[in-house]
Amino acid sequence: MRRQTPDLFSYSNGVDGRWRRVVIRQIENVSGLRKISRLYADRQDDISAGRNPWDVTFEAMKLQLDLQGSLESIPRTGPLVVVANHPFGLVDGVIICHLIAQVRPDFRILINRVLEQMKDLRAYLLPIDFTDTSEARDINLNSRAAAKTHLRAGGAVIVFPAGGISTAHRGLGPANDPPWGPFTAKLILSSKADVLPVYFHGQNSRLFQIVSQFSHTLRLALLAREVRRKMGGKVRVTIGKTIPHAELVTYPRREEMMQKLREETYALKQI
Template identity: 45%
Template sequence: MAKPKTDLSVMDYVKDYPILSFVRPGQPWYQRYSLEAAERFFGRLRIESIYLKVKERPFTIEGFIEEALKIAKINHQYDRQKLADLPTRGPIVFVANHPFGVIDGLALCDLAVRLRGNFRILINSIMCQDKDLAEYFLPVDFSDNRDAVKNNIRSKRIAQQALRDEIPLLVFPSGHVSTATHWGFGQVVESPWTTFAAKMIRDAKATVVPVYYKGQNSRIFHITSHWSAALRSAALMNEVTKRFGKPIYSEIGKPLDWKLLKTLDNRQTLTLFLYNEVQNLARRYSK
């Protein structure tokens, strides 16, 4: 099985000294300073301290994930037999709901590493600064410019190649952390799922593993999410630190073989089917 290679689309975001911040290049100075202040208030320095401790060790992706969970005192729980029953060969895509942000992403990476030793995960480009982690990341750039469009197309091509190389592709199809309606006081819902994962699955004739994460972020996060995107990003730091010292459970569904999935007519139908498969795991979890 091929090891991921760092692509130019990722190297555009890599920095010699990574900073765990959602501040974007080109933002007006007052936005940069206000967002940095908010991130510090919401716990960025605590997250960075854990990141720096993990980076003190010689890098392996398995070691990085294991040490990050250990130092943050996050107990990743999952059914080991269900993981062992997943196919170890052939194209495979993990799809999951996205209630927390960073922590559910870390847990999903842990599953893939334990299954096949590597992965590719779609992730906000602003988080693609570490050169060691870069080869595992597929940056999604939300900037409104040509370079962003070009790099997003590159990420799509890398995802396709990863599946050809039998490297697990990890996707949160909503693309955003679940958010409460009615200005943060309503029901917490997933953003509508995009059809990106469905396209990758259909092109590669891949097996799909649905994964469900139970829980939600705090009310403060949901309220600030409706105030501004910058505050939402800063508040996400707070949600990460709140998960420290707590367990996270990955509810792994049965692998969905391409023989089943190919009967679905189009990307929209497949996307809805996968969404329902993940939500069905929620009912299993509650039993």
């Protein structure tokens, strides 16, 4: 008899309000969240045997890559900020960590607190809590401080500067990130880090884009469905060339730096 598997990827654990949690959990279950969680749980022996947990998670989710660019573009030492667009959600995080871990096992990632449910990944996570609570604010401040400390020690940090998943305007047309916030620029400047842009090709389903226009709760609830849609298929990813820190300090304002990094990242769409 198969043991009950907890819903490790549930976004219901990251929202306020009982009714919102119930709605999200019910839609996630219909979307196949438990199957995704079970695939991950069934690979625990691989992690116990010493395999990298991001590789195991990548394989458990049955993801495939069409990789453009080279892992050789990733500097092996020194402070590094990896920036990427965020079209899918959980899938982006798993893929980028799977890639960066092959060259920079010292990395950390600023990402939704939902991933903390997977204990094997926690050592890599700098969790961000999107609820409007004093606890969330403390968690976010601590994670941002930890990111600065890690970079100053010569480590690598992965950031999705948009702070949210790409959305199509009015639910139609291409989905793009919202403007990238200035916090990432602060990280780069305070640590003298180089920057590696990474671009994910594609976007979530039209249903996700339309629902996102009127309900944040339903938007979160559909993310499990979006993961299921990616399983077994290929995700195209382009790794850009590292941008030296000296090139970035020429921008007098953080907003200008982030606009430049966003443009450099989206330019990879043509590769």
